[in-house]
Amino acid sequence: MDVFFLGTGAGIPAKLRNVSSMALKLLEERGSIWLFDCGEATQHQILHTSIKPRRIEKIFITHLHGDHIYGLPGLLSSRSFQGGDTEVTLYGPKGLKKYVEVSLSVSGTYLKYPLKIAEISGGVIFEDEGFKVESRLLQHGIPSYGYRITEKDLPGTLLADKLAEAGVKPGPVYKKIKNGEDIEFENGRIITAGDFLGPAQKGRIITVLGDTRICDAAVDLAADADLLIHEATFSQGEEKLAYDYFHSTTIQAAKVAQKANAKKLCLNHISSRYERSDWANLVKESQSIFPNTEIAEDFKEIHIPFVKREMD
DSSP states (O other): OEEEEEEOBSSSOOSSOOSSEEEEEEHHHHSEEEEEOOOTTHHHHHTTSSOOGGGEEEEEOOOOSHHHHTTHHHHHHHHHHTTOOSOEEEEESTTHHHHHHHHHHHTTOOOSSOEEEEEOOSEEEEEOSSEEEEEEEOOSSSOOEEEEEEEOOBOOOBOHHHHHHTTOOSSHHHHHHHTTOOEEOTTSOEEOGGGGBOSOBOOOEEEEEOSOOSOHHHHHHTTTOSEEEEEOOBOTTOHHHHHHTTOOBHHHHHHHHHHHTOSOEEEESBOTTSOHHHHHHHHHHHHTTOSSEEEOOTTOEEEOOOOBOOOO
8 A cells, every 4th residue: 555646746847846746556455556546647747657547446536626636537538548448436525426527528538437426514434345436524614525535444463374384284274264154064063263363463554635724634534644734835934824715734734633633744735935944844834743743745655564463
């Protein structure tokens, strides 16, 4: 599981930072990519990466400001020309469906793959056997959502050597034990799956927030997250400006991470007023509250390791 930043700036494209978009690479987990926001020129940014648009399975839009959605019609269109034929689902606030349908209609765009659009209002918006995605309304000038992506807990590693010592030969029975099923053989012998599995693997949690003031909903979404991606449009001392424009500062983002007991914080949506030479200071501001902080940059990738530990 890896997070790859395609655009990390605020408001308008800049030389050092494009507007908002990031990819959650779930290639090992489900062979797909989930995109969060799709600002102008997102598909151009993708051209400089190994990301394949045909792998994009879901796109989560935090809110409908242009710097988060203006790249969406182009990406959806290009995906058809690039061999994408599998279904894509869009999630986002009310108005997303109209925006996409009108954009595709007036441009005469025909998609060669099924497109579903789910307008959200909070709560669990997706769940299958592997992942759950929850959304909450944040505090911004227009409806803006944060997303909490939870990987389901997985059984531990199969202890094949121990099974061999117990006289259990490899075969379909190994898969059943790996899935946590107890086995009863014809002779009445019972193999308890838990005796032949390593420590359970706790699922990882990623929290991606849209534009927002500091708020309780952000803390709830980020509770115990392995990685919190929080906007930090402004630096320390600009709290009034951040409040007036419905954004957050580096310090406010750090306070959310601290209160939520997150493991790592990544500052995102950085104003173009801050030059590259300023970025280290932005990180230091946040680290004064929450030490495990780093800052997003275009084309930066963060790996979220799968930590083996006992489930609660």
